[in-house]
Amino acid sequence: MLTHVGQSASAVDGSSSSKAGWKDVAAAYVGLTKPRVIELLLLTTVPVMFFAARGIPPLGLVLATVVGGALSAGSASALNCVYDRDIDEQMRRTRRRALPRHIVAPRSALVFALSLGVISTIVLLVWVNPLSAALSVGANAFYVLVYTMLLKRRTTQNIVWGGLAGCFPALIGWTAVTGSLAWTPVVLFLVVFFWTPPHTWALALRYREDYAGVDVPMLPVVAPARTVARQVVAYSWVMVAVSLTLWPVAGTGIFYPVAATVLGAGFLLEAHRMLARTRGTEDLGVIQPMRLFHSSNLYLSLLFVAVALDPLIG
Template sequence: MTFVGQSTAAASEQDTGRATARDVVAAYVGLTKPRVIELLLLTTVPVMFFAARGIPPLGLVVATVVGGTFSAGSASVFNCVYDRDIDEQMRRTRRRALPRHIVSPGAALVFGFVLGILSTVILAVWVNPLSAVLSVAANAFYVFGYTMLLKRRTTQNIVWGGLAGCFPALIGWTAVTGRLSWVPIVLFAVVFFWTPPHTWALALRYREDYAGVDVPMLPVVKPAREVGRQIVVYSWVMVAISLLLWPVAGTGLVYPVVAVVLGAVFLVEAHRMWGRARSTEDLSRIQPMRLFHSSNLYLSLLFVAVALDPLLSR
């Protein structure tokens, strides 16, 4: 597949001409997938608080957030350019900028490269070289590993492709300490095992979309009951690993208490969805989006606890 097609670019130029400046700005912002960036930053900043055992320097936080935002945005832009053919056919993605021809693929590519370069410079100069290298590695893996290699070829696409989304925990830690340790690796693993239940729940909701464009997400090739079973397995491993942070990092009681409560709630929801999936293939009864939204809340509150633990356990 080529990144830029002449016919698509021509159509883009025509439609861009009809779009208002506000439409174009909104389109460029949309290419960066702001909601994904929010989630990634949510696993970066709390780790910085934990690494600092308190409140990290404001300037360092700002530089890390800005650099991380540009890096994640760059990867998302490249993903949108490469996947624009299937995005045009899927209900969930057909309103993105490239399928609507508000931004041309060529312009999007330039935008992606600019964001990537800015992010690397910001992290290397105002944070540290290790954080910059980790950011580039995450970006490259998401684009080349997940988007171009795994997504359209294997049911394990999101399992291994999800590694890119785990790097913010490492970047947040190295931004403060300048080195890696077992603490951020544990949090890296939490996000790794959280990603399949989170993504498979969404993919189950939109499995017809993925099937229509031949993307072999697990819910496309396996029945809902098998998807539910695997979600439960990953969820148990995720919760178990989340509790490892207590002995590994020597946290106070705030974190383990929150982790136990959140983990119990998440496991109940995962088992309930699996139970519904064992009796029907009807998505309206399986209600996979309940687990999807629960997963967002779980990760958000867990990392809030990571940030608050050193502040409340003094």
């Protein structure tokens, strides 16, 4: 990765970044962390802490876990931006990021990313516990080394296995409270694992021309929309089934399974609707993959809110 970073660092250092105002530069550094991704990851961390505590966990512990988790996710995202800046510059969805716009130099972004990673590890190690810190480091290493550098540009299954990194917050939230692992967070880990392909493939279907243009073999690039939609439906059914196993595994109250059933039914309805819209067409205006993408965000958010509320209501 250091060789990759160094290729254009000298050409960018001190050019566009020197012309940008400090507010633009600050916003660019924040953008490197992909704040929306951080929000989603924290949304799967904090509710699990409530569930693990069977109520409201210590606020200091929640704050330390949130800060450490946010810095860790930001570090991984920034490293991803550094490594992928060559293709980000060519894709409509990503060309406005800091590195393609040359507001931040690659070398500076690398230092920033590594610094966030070190600080996040210290925060989790000192104010949470060593297991949570180790899981955080492992998730980052997997995301950067396995997904970004190894899988993303080589296989259509890139997001299936690369998405494992995004499942770790469920484990981290649980271990932050309990100091150990159990089957309950593993179930929630698997929910996120099976949620990731439908969520990402819907977005990749919308931007498949971008991915094709930079030779990233996302499934929607190499397969017809109907094949993608069938895979989305299959993963969605497994995801909903796994979400319902939390009831017997963790001994939840009645609120969670009712919420999971209603939310799952809504998600499956949207997935089947997208499959129906792919019949005989590749027209994205007809298929409307972003409907499923936005529905997936809402589904995961509300499902984990139900995880947090269940012990409080019970």
